[in-house]
Amino acid sequence: MTLPRFFWSEYRKRRKRAALITFALFWGTLSILLLMAFGQGMTTQFQVSFSGLGQTLIMVYGGQTSLPFEGLPKGRPISLYPEDVDYLKDRVPEILRIAPESYNFLQVSANGKEINRTVHGTTAEFGLMRTQVPRMGGRFLNAADVAQGRKVAFIGWKVAADLFGSADPVGKPIVINRIPFTVIGVLQKKIQDSMYNGPDAEQVYLPFHAYQQIDNRRRINQIHIQPREASQSKIVEARVRTLLGRKYRFVPDDRYATSFWNTIEDAKQGQAIFKGIEIFLGLIGALTLLIGAVGVTNLMYAVAKERTKEIGVKLAIGARRRVIIQQFFLETVFVFAKGTFWGFITAFNVVHIIRLAPINYDSFGIEAYLLRPEFSLQIFVAYTAILGVLCFLSGIFPALRASRANPIESLRYE
């Protein structure tokens, strides 16, 4: 027998008393882990949903000047044109990708069915920036499609379902404004919470030059820009504003001459909000666990009192303070370990089971915020730290009190 084994044999004889406390710890652990997992899941889901629109994306739109400039009056409309894409790319080295986009609400028909959808003209780079991942067996527009003005189309999964049902549309003809195109790819289902003109599931994308044959407006609706680094988004935005101001003659600071949708800045704000929610949920969980820890402290104080005489005997036969502290501490750790172990296992399984629930992509994947809790290293580190502190605090005070006992008074205690 060793000292820890002796401690264990003494503990075993009273473990029933710890049952309720064990449950409190179990419940606390379950709460803290589940709340943190849901918080983390929401944060991740926000990132996933946001990247459904695009990753590190800045969108530039035309507008109307609100300030006079070099003798020109305010109120002039500012439009963007296809050549602006190369103009900006050549002058702003921080730009990684850039693509023009024009769109119009047009008639789309195939298979004897006719619907009206927003049809877009753009380039291959658009696909990479806007997370246009094709379903197996298809592809997004490529550089050759754009350069040669090929009559091909990439369609959203809802468009595919509306026109072709469950059949694979790839390779099949589709007529847009009475001009035939061939479907080359269908967008894979994705979660998307930010959008203009509706979700990507309902859109049709054509090579830019092919689109211009349907819609002969010269000006484009917007330009998509991806900086090399997300951290450069502010610089890129400022440079683009200045360059366009020089070209179209407006004050660069004029907020209404052009407008920007800087998703990088939006994402930062969104992440901060979700991080806040995550921490808040974690705190609630920690408070629940704290109740369990207070229970343990209470139990250990009671045990210390109850064992006064035994402590006296141990001191009389030569136990050092350290031994008494060790015993109380180990018992605390053990009570904690037992409760938290089951809480841990349960939380892990609950999260696993919830994650099996399907997500409806047609409602923008809103359920995903609640149905995709997840664990991360960060959660385990935070949990272990909180647990460690609570366990130490609830063990140390009863242990110290027990160890400070006066041997004679303890021996007399009945």
Place this chain on the structure above:
Amino acid sequence: MIELQDITKVYRTGSQSLEALRGISVKIGKGEFISIMGPSGSGKSTLMNIIGCLDTPTAGEYVLDSDKVAGLTFDQLAAVRNRKIGFVFQNFNLLPYATAWENIELPMLFDGKNGRRRRERVTELLNAVGLYEWRGHRPSELSGGQQQRIALARALANDPPILLADEPTGNLDSKSGEEIMAILTDLWREGRTIVMVTHNDHIAAHSERTIRLFDGQVVA
């Protein structure tokens, strides 16, 4: 070996103070068998506690084996109790949740002795007190005499030179009491120093010398 010089012990409770020992000087040589007698409240137990390093005197000097006890820390006192002194109490003071074996083993665990040495010593002691068959039983399953024999075995676990017995037969029938006294006498003959508190002249007759206390002072 045990040398008490002008020992005073004062207990203070609030504004009241009680002088339990008043300038006691006692010398106990190595291998002596001493009885301490006296009426209730005469300071017998207090004296025993001080000799046993469970308590420290308010004033005076206690030298044990040429070491001054006054300067020792709590843990150093624990080590002295562990290695040099074996305690036998009137009400046995065995740990209720531990078996006979575990109770005897515990002082050696506190001393950090290795497993084989502990096993050998516990076996030896259980055989010596004739309770080897009862090694797996808890105190509540043993008779008073058996419990006191286990307590004696525990007191001897680390082979201490001094045994302190506080009314060792007080809670026993006369036959069990005689058995315990026989063991104590044997231990004394083997060369151990034995200090025993008792009310009973018959029991005190086993010892070589009796120190009588009255009102915190040695009277004879």
